[in-house]
Amino acid sequence: MTSRRFWKRFSLELRFGLTSKLFWVVMALWTVMVVSVTQSMQGITAEIYLTQSFYLTSTVFISICTATLTLMNASRSRRHNFLALELSLPIDFEVPFAQYLGNLTLNLGLLIPPLVAALTLGPLRSFLYGLDTYLATQLISISFVSLLTFWAARRFGARPVSFFLIFGIWMFFASIPNPLRPINTSFPAVTLLSILRVGMDPFWVNDLFGKVSQGALYTWFDLFYVGVTVSLIFLWRQRYSRSQFGVFSRLGWVGLGIGLIVTVGAAGIYLNSFTAHLQAADAYAGALTTANEEDRVSISTYDLAYRSEGEQVFITAEMTIQNVSQGAVDQFLLTLFHTLAVTDANYPIEREGHTLTVRLDAPLAPGDRVTLRLSYEGPLDYWETVIGTVRRPYFVTSDAVYLPYYAMWYPTVGTRMQAHALSDSYATAPIASLPAQHFRLQILDGSLPFASNLPQTDAGVFYGENVTWVSLFGSQRMISPAQAEVTLVTSNVYEQKSAGDLNDIQALHRAYSRYFPEVPVDSVTALMFDEADMASTLCVPESGSIAFLGLPPVQNQVLLVLNPLDALTDAGPVTESAAQFVADSYWSQLGGPLEDCQYEDPTARMEARRAINAFLWRTAHTDEADAALDEAALPPLAQALLTLQREQGDAGVIRVLEQLPQQSDAFFASDDAAAYLEWMRGD
């Protein structure tokens, strides 16, 4: 590897590339593009958006250039007819390998200098934010493209088989499952999406698939372009001679020209499709500057009066602000959705995007409180478009109000980033976790029935103490049975079924707190989302309609929303796929494994979960007619648990439940209740 031959060939290839005018032209062009894009970014959130699009475009561009440069180098070699000589030399693998690495190093010239130029010129924090991913993706992309092109050209010349080889190998590469999170879209769909990716909402790509699978998507996209380039080469191919690089010189140029046009066009479409987003993005300016306001002030009480007219929301808020820091506070930041305009306030307020800066007239001493009165109004409607499906994370229309806690519809302390452009963990950052002593929400608008996670204490009044989150839903189509600790929001289309689901959930919920006594009930969501424990027992296999579960609890509340689109929009019952989409995307955001419940999971572990479900369900229904349920019809594991419960009581069951997750799949594959029981007893 470090032999003389290796280095000789490596440096020769590098030298050959560096003496190519094409290389310098492409690099200069790309540097100009990178610098102009990065320099045109205004506001840090705009940067995030642009960075995303830039990353996408850049991957495509660099891949095309890599393929083209590799072919061009081969073609120059051909033009100078050097290969005629070299091929007869007694060279082995290390020489072409050195040539490949030289070529790769050369292609990295497309990546590093433009980046260095951009980073030297501008403070691009968000650009740096994803730099590691970017570099990794690019490196993989470049290595792969040049390897394939290089190898195919060297091995097969310009034969159709090279094309299919590149295609086939690339497909395989692109479809390698994401090790971090499964791509929850089927294989052909991914292909389609990636091909249509131009003009598509890149937030969504990121949001749904996460960083790594995004890399796979990139790869698909690159494949598309490499495919175009390579097929062009074949279209123009006139003569083929094995072990010679046929006709690349002219075709290389054509390929490059088309690649450039397509890429610049794609970049243009991207940037254009951002105009709307950019307006929103500007509103988020400064969003990344986490001010840690929570450390300085907190809002201890909320009194909100809510009214909506058509699409307009009118809210008057009275809040008690307390200085929780050690020093005096004369101004602080609040977050409020950027389309909600402040019409009246008892302190001067400056607005920038989501962020309100409140200036007090006198510094607030540590521990002191002040009352902030704020009136704000405006539309609140946020859409995300995904091919074939619309996602509308929050909205207010004349027919429906859907204001989950993350809609920023009430002021919270500090600045929040609500950019879906970054990974999920950021998008669902600790938005609105209020330690409010009380939250009173009065609805002045009688036209719609409303539901909230806050208990309804009076007609049109929701009130809770020690509140961490507040969601508000309103719809004519909605029913909201609130029983004990669970509030259910769902469509009346599913009334019967939802009531049944609610019953199940409540039973499970109670059963949970019983069998995991050390887990406080109000943190049951955290428990639910933890795959390692028996979180997914909450998935009731029969209730395929659970679309949206697990809004964070308030006090001892679990808010359960089934079929939110259906319940809250006037679009009529949504299609299965839309509901599925919402379910998948929300669950992927929340990190939950709902898909295990939605799709028949044949694995033994899944069966075990069902068995535990059945057991919990059965024990939660001891009093009623359910007691008459045929125990023998239960899964063997559930039967064993029931027997154990009779023998050893809840303590025994808790001990066993804690040990179950560590058992192997083979353990769960057994259908012998007696064997299970023996194991449980013996333990």
Added chain:
Amino acid sequence: MSIEVTQVSKRYGKVQALDNVTLSINKGIFGLLGPNGAGKTTLMRILATLTPFDSGSVVVNGHDLQRFPGKVRQSLGYLPQDFGFYPDLTAYQTLDYIGTMKNVPPQRLQADIQALLELVNLSDVARRKVKGFSGGMRQRLGIAQALLGDPQVLIVDEPTAGLDPEERVRFRNLLSRLSSDRTVLLSTHIVGDIEAVSTNIAILNKGRLIFAGQSSGLLDQAQGYVWELTVPQSEWEKIERQTTIVSSRTHGSQITMRVLAHQQPTPDAQPETPTLEDIYLAVVHDFILPVSEEAAAK
């Protein structure tokens, strides 16, 4: 040190570049003669392991070429007909690169390169970039690279193309010297090149082997078919119909011709001693000589 070519055929689309060629090449210079498109380069590229062939077999120094191309390459010096160098390397760097690829030991390489540059008369321009070289200089550099590593088998495809007469003579002498202890396969369509250095020849035409063996044998077989005659210019066409004209020169209204003919073409035609050139042209013009490989080999 031998090359055995057995019934090798190669087809490019509709063109039968080589048609069932069988050849045995041993130590010394072997000349491959043939007009343009005869298949010389194709055969040499096959021997240099660059072109796969359709059928037949090639054994070089006991190694089957198709199965052990690497082994064959190790003992091979090859000068392609069309080749090029990286234009930004100097003559010295080029040889250094190729010598390294040929695994010439580093401690020997520098001296070898100097000697070879001397041999091909390029010492003065060793530090100049190849892109500034004339065609002849490139050709000489090509010869030098083929000789790097002291190969046992030297395959040179039209090596004298583009060389001036002085260089051409120098090169012939060089090949003669080299052939004393190795196999040299030389292709050309310049008969004089071969005549001067090689006694073993093969003639290819349209992919078929017309003749292979000692050139003396070939000359013997052509004995009695070469004539010189002088006729009035007006009779040119008649003679052309009856014979194959090898050369002609006019003086006044008369024209003197060297022709190939199975019988005495005119009563005053004088029989001539055949030269290789005559035979070569006969082949090119499809003049049937009663020679066969067996006859020639005798």
